[in-house]
Amino acid sequence: MYLTREEEAILEGEQGPTLQKAMEILSALGDIYGADGLVPIKSAQIAGVSYKTIGDAGFEWISDLKGTVVVPSMLNPAGMDLTRWQEMGIDEEFASKQIQIIEAYRRLGVRCGCTCTPYHIDKTLAKFGDHLAWSESSAVSYANSVIGARTNREGGPSALSAALIGKTPNYGYHLDENRVPTVTVKIDSKLEGADYGALGHLVGSMVGSGVPLFKLASRPANTELKALGAAMAASGAVALYHVQDVTPEAGLYQETTDTIIIERAQIDEVFGKGCQDEPDLVALGCPHYSADELEQVAKLLEGKNLDREVWICTSRNIRDANPDLVNKIESTGAKVIVDTCMVVSPATDRFGCVLTDSGKALNYIPGLCGVGSRLATINDCLRGGDNN
């Protein structure tokens, strides 16, 4: 991969060992992926935050770095709510390590958005056409597909390296030719809410790392697109999709030669699978809920007095900006959890069967938490468990 004189100098260590390592990583990855050079980025989203996933190993590496990121950089969710971890059942040892990890990132200038939805809290991080180095699969999908920005699914170390250098290798979805749809997916029935997560769950495993172009009978809201993309990135490796007449780049493309038809019955099947026991945890907000979604939850929970565990996951920024909604929700017994989620927090591990409206959580909970999962609409998730 071509490096400018300045980039070569960094690689040779002229700006210190941390930037040298960062440039080594970007340069090696650029070579593997056949990039023609580095492209400047608008923002970075950094994976490898939860102590549950990176452990002492990752913590040590991040702590050993010395420098400051040169573009706005936000963290992925951590393993716990950074202030209310005790209520989640997290032990002190884990909490202490988790807080130290966040501190290590802060020293590098990385903000703890600690969310998979940075686009909900700061719209300047990604606009149409911007090149990014984002690393959380659902956020990558949203940035590429709904916003029309350009990013690959970066790894933890590569996103951090890109944030320190301010550039990332120019390959994959940064290039026009890789944004062309590879398969058309057609659904004749109208979809709403969790249907989109179910659709994503199905389509992800069918198309792998392809670029689907959807022809739908209903018009998804951004939050429904969020669910669709997240589920596809979990059951498959979809980082970019288009929805005819909806997403910003869809109009550039004609239908592809390959078409997949999805029937309503297939969507319904996704709702039927998973653990069949009475759920002992209801977990929503994967990806993190927006303010509108919190409002929907508040309405559905109105007047209830819950007798089972209900978690609503969102970002700290959204929670802090909507205190009335949060109060309404929490007065019913539900917990609004921030900085983390039911998938990456060890707090989920003690349950038996998790009910969720997220196609992504449906996919990850069994493997990452050793617990059963089942998909339901948001209405069904919040119905019942009522002491009144």
Place this chain on the structure above:
Amino acid sequence: MGSVDPVTGIVVEDGHELEGKCLSGKVLVFPQGKGSTVGSYVMYQLKKNNVAPAAIINRSAEPIVVVGAIISDIPMVDSTDLNPIEIIKNGDIVRVDGTKGVVTIL
């Protein structure tokens, strides 16, 4: 992630053909890496605990192992002219030049 104990360097993945074997100081030869990018950090910890492989030879480079090798300063070679999986046998002594990208069976 989850396949190697970062403290002992022993392969713990259930059913893996190297299960129970210790990687410390060995030249590790395998086709390609897989899994979460967190795997790169596990390699770093192996190095810090002095139980990392001495070098890595892959059929084809994949980001998790490459990044792991870089942050841990473990010499790594991939895409050699001949297939290392077929040619190198357990117990062979090899010299790995990570800078030149050359593997020699001694």
